[in-house]
Amino acid sequence: MKVVFVFPDLNVFSRFSSDYSGIFAHGIGCLSAVLKKNGHETSLLHITKEISKEQFLTDIETQKPQLIAFSSLSHQFPYVKQWSAWLRENENIPTICGGVHATVDPDEVINTEGIDMLCRGEGEYALLELCQKMSNNEDVSAIKNLWLKRDSRVIKNEVRPLENNLDELPFTDRKLFNYQSLYDYKIRMLTVLASRGCPFNCSYCCNHQYQKLYPHNYVRFRSIDNVLLEIEQALSWYSDVEFINFIDDTLCMDKELLAEFCEKFPKRFNLYFHGNSRVNFLDEETFSLLKKGGCERLDVGIESGNMHLRQQILKRNISNEQIARAFELADKFGIKLSAYNMIGCPHETAEMILETIKLNAKVKPYASHNAIFQPYPNTEAYQICVDNNFISEKKVSAFFKESVLEQPQITKRQILFFSRFFHIIMKFYMFSYCLPQKISAKFTHLIDKAILGLSRSFIAFKFYFLFFIIFSPVKTAKLLVMRINPGAARKIKYMIYRRHYMKAKN
Secondary structure, eight states, X not given: OEEEEEEEOOSSSTTXXXXXXXXXXXXXXXXXXXXXXXTOEEEEEEEOSOOOHHHHHHHHHHHOOSEEEEEOOGGGHXXXXXXHHHHHHHOOOOEEEESHHHHHOHHHHHTSTTOOEEEOSOOHHHHXXXXXXXXXXXXXXXXXXXXXXXXXXXXXXXOOOOOOOGGGSOOOOGGGSOGGGSHHHHTTEEEEOOEEOOOOOOTTSTHHHHHHHOOSSOOEEOOHHHXXXXXXXXXXHOTTOOEEEEOOSOTTSOHHHHHXXXXXXXXXXXXXXXXXXXXXXXXXXXXXXXXXXXXXEEEEEEEOSOHHIIIIISOOOOOHHHHHHHHHHHHHHTOEEEEEEEESOTTOOHHHHHHHHHHHHHHOOSOEEEEEOOOOTTSHHHHHHHHTTSOSSOOOOOTTTOOOOOBTTBOXXXXXXHHHHHHHHHHHHHHHHTSOHHHHHHHHHHHHHHHXXXXXXXXXXXXXXXXXXXXOHHHHHHHHHHHHOHHHHHHHHHHHHHHHHHHHHO
């Protein structure tokens, strides 16, 4: 059977790189690998730029699918709604939608024109069963994980148990994507997924919804040897990779597995690796293991500098002391620690956002990323927004673009101001913290007043680029080069990277 996956991957990093060309999606790769292993045929329509109706329908028709499988995040789902409607006007090919949005908001998905079925949760074996039954002209209405339209009703099947032995799954189908055309390749990155699931319940994230769907054994790990074998296979195809990026929700969760990995990885590969973690896992022993294994960089979530907002609203039970300690240890072991931050959260004030910027200024991350909070459907944070009338409909935007909340204590313009000027404001506080204590306290107070005043005015946006040129000339130059000639910018970065790598190795 021929399955065509349709992957909307638009307008994600275009603000930062003018030649964004899409990423490798592990979910689709896993689905394709299982189907191919069982004799089915797959192809991919990877859409990274706006597409016309005529072009979309032509691309679909060219691939001659017997089933069209959409995969979508919540902020990309409006594209799926448009494309599925186009299909229904012109084609009668069965369609199914999976991915995070189909799991967290199945009612919206199944009620979308042109979507015949959806898959909730992990879909490898549900999709395989669907393809096998469709190939044999058998009834598909009782397949676990699937919701299906039947006349005027919707059949809602329960989910099947999770696959606990991840080593039994075939390696993700990287050949489905044209790796050399991806943004991943442009930055010489190979992404790997060594585990599935997250045990935490951050209110803004989909993981607490997945935990309700799968209350037992949601967090699972692949064996280290299985992970290393996949890396070895991928590097045999893509030999000019500069680093491995583990996209697991929390890389350092199982210290025993981490120790095994950090023992074996540098013996097999002459590469650095990156990953994500939580600061409460990052003690001295963990950093020692990471350094031994060749970890160059970790990304951790600060999210908010305000303790109440972080712990009570966002449900991240992490203290400022734990955050500061993690950055101290990272500096001691020579590992780059970058910070994720979120602004515009429900009940957040401008003063709270300043607390986030100040905490970043104190711990000095290698890089500070800030995203604008989005009320993803049916999360706990979404419900907070509904209960407080901050939103009147289900709507999300790209997380760098704008806030969709209407809050009385802060305006959308202020949130955008703090997003755009985050790094410049951080520089002011970093300078202030270098001054003697008494002077620093007074200067910090003056910065507070000035920034809060600017956030309410139009002047800052009017002179946005001037502010950047004056207060952040190096970052301005980097951004300009990335916009004008991103290829050249990356070549310079590779040269610096390799020099740093060889120096560290020697």
